[in-house]
Amino acid sequence: MDEIRTGAGAGHPSRAGVVAVGREVRPVAYPRDEVRAADFRVVEVAVPRPGPGEVLVRNTWTSVDAALRLRLRERAPEGYFPAFPLDQPMDGIMTVGEVVESRADGFAPGDTVSHASGWRDYAVVGAGSQALGGVGALTRLDVRDTPPQAHLGVLGATGLTAYAGLFHVAELRDGDVVWVSAAAGAVGGLVAQLAKLHGHRVIGSAGSAEKVRHLREELGLDAAFNYKDGPLPDLLREAAPDGIDVYFDNVGGDHLEAALGALRTSGRVAICGMISEYAARGPSRGPGNLMLAVTKNLTIRGFRGSAHTHLLPEVRRRLGAWVREGRLPYRETVVDGLEQAPAALAALFRGDNTGKTLVRIDGVAHRENLGG
Known part of the structure; x- marks a missing residue:
């Protein structure tokens, strides 16, 4: 997604192909030792409409995981997922959101889904994506009996x-x-x-x-x-x-x-x-x-x-039942605001969290243009 620049000579993105303006968090420097919020920046970007086989998701919850540190370096450890490029969106972070617009079979506006394009307000996601070895595939979630963010923790990759x-x-x-x-x-x-x-x-x-x-x-x-x-x-x-x-x-x-x-x-x-x-x-x-x-x-x-992605249905079935029965309580450390994601990661490495660390993405700082 293209960054929106302001100032003399800066143009506004064409409204015909842009459905929203949102924010995304980008790394601007690899941490030398401790993770610092200053190693990241938040930028406004123009969000395009989805193409064939894609959906546009308004993200509502995004994950903060210690393993992100392995990708915040020039070269990730051998056999692991690639390093995050500097000043680019961080693909490969589990997220939950709501489908806003769909051009993919099996997904409709209003569906709650999980995917791996986190630390941003919006994401255009392909229905056939197999991100993070399949864990991050675009997945429609049943949230009738469990809160959406549970699918980032106990009922998701963490579980x-x-x-x-x-x-x-x-x-x-x-x-x-x-x-x-x-x-x-x-x-x-x-x-x-x-x-x-x-x-x-x-x-x-x-x-x-x-x-x-x-x-x-x-x-x-x-x-x-x-x-x-x-x-x-x-x-x-x-x-x-x-x-x-x-x-x-x-x-x-x-x-x-x-x-x-x-x-x-x-x-x-x-x-x-x-x-x-x-x-x-x-x-x-x-x-x-x-x-x-x-x-x-x-x-x-x-x-x-x-x-072990083949176990996900079993995990959701068995752990979901234990959660609903009250036999598997879980703790969450919730931080409000997308812009706080880097600070939440730094806090995790200081040991400030208990249970799953999550960012609840607010709906104030982005603008939509959902008309035809």
């Missing part, structure tokens, strides 16, 4: 990642003791609750006393600790004196090393993320006790939720 990682990657078994790092985060919180729903002893760790209270009192975990309160192996040993069978890794670094020491024979590690390494500019340091993977017959598997 898929938690479900696939716990049951298909870690291969949860009867009697397993589970440790989840970053357990107050979006994925970690769901993993911990899913394991509890299936009758397992679950230990969670987080980075503040308030988050530990959330894990114990709101999520009902069997044990929880603040990893900043002492040597991590000691804290884990106190929480799980007989060891653990499954470690769901969202952090990497010293957390993974502590897990290898605590895992029992034939234990499993599902590596979902390594937030401690996302800003690393040099080689990551591997665990110093990796030989334990051999001596303990451990299984260590990294994975991406987008590799």
